[in-house]
Amino acid sequence: NMTMTNKIKSNKSRLSVTKKNLKFLSWNIQASSTTEGNKFSIKEFKKIIIEHDFACLQEVREEVHLPGYSTVTSLREGSRSGGVAILVKKDLSQGVEFIKNKEWPDYLTCRLKRDFFRLDKDIFLVNVYARPHNSSDQSQ
Numbered sequence: 001n002m003t004m005t006n007k008i009k010s011n012k013s014r015l016s017v018t019k020k021n022l023k024f025l026s027w028n029i030q031a032s033s034t035t036e037g038n039k040f041s042i043k044e045f046k047k048i049i050i051e052h053d054f055a056c057l058q059e060v061r062e063e064v065h066l067p068g069y070s071t072v073t074s075l076r077e078g079s080r081s082g083g084v085a086i087l088v089k090k091d092l093s094q095g096v097e098f099i100k101n102k103e104w105p106d107y108l109t110c111r112l113k114r115d116f117f118r119l120d121k122d123i124f125l126v127n128v129y130a131r132p133h134n135s136s137d138q139s140q
Contacts (some may be wrong), residue, residue, distance in 0.1 A: 022053045024054045026127070028046075028059050030059050049066060053089045054086065054089075054092075056086055059082060069090060070089075070093035072100060086108050096110050098110045
C-alpha cells in the first residue's frame with residue numbers, strides 16, 4: 001500500500017490525487033475463461049479485484065475487461081498460455097500511462113505520474129509473467 005488519497009482534487013483543470021492508501025494486487029489467475037465460464041462473471045473473483053486500485057494479472061490468455069477499470073492487456077501471439085493485464089480504477093487512470101512492449105509480451109508496464117499522485121518521482125509498476133522453466137513454449 002502506498003499512502004495517497006481517494007479524493008480526486010482539481011487544480012486548474014489538472015486532476016490530482018490527495019492522500020489515500022492505494023491497494024495493489026498481483027495474481028496469476030491461470031486463464032480468465034474456464035470450463036465453468038469466464039472468471040470475470042464470478043462474484044467472488046470480481047470482489048477480490050475491485051478491492052484494489054491496481055490489479056496486475058498473469059496468465060490472462062485473452063483480453064480482459066472489468067467495469068470501473070481501465071485495462072491494458074498484452075498477449076502472446078499463437079500461444080494458449082501467458083498473457084498479462086494491468087487494471088486501473090477509472091478514477092485514477094488519468095494519472096497512469098500504459099507502456100506496452102510488443103517484443104516482450106510477458107511484460108507490461110505503467111507509469112504512475114508523480115504530479116497526479118503527488119509523488120517526488122514517477123513510479124513504474126511492472127507486471128511480468130515468468131514462464132515455468134519446463135514450459136513447452138520456447139518463444140522469448
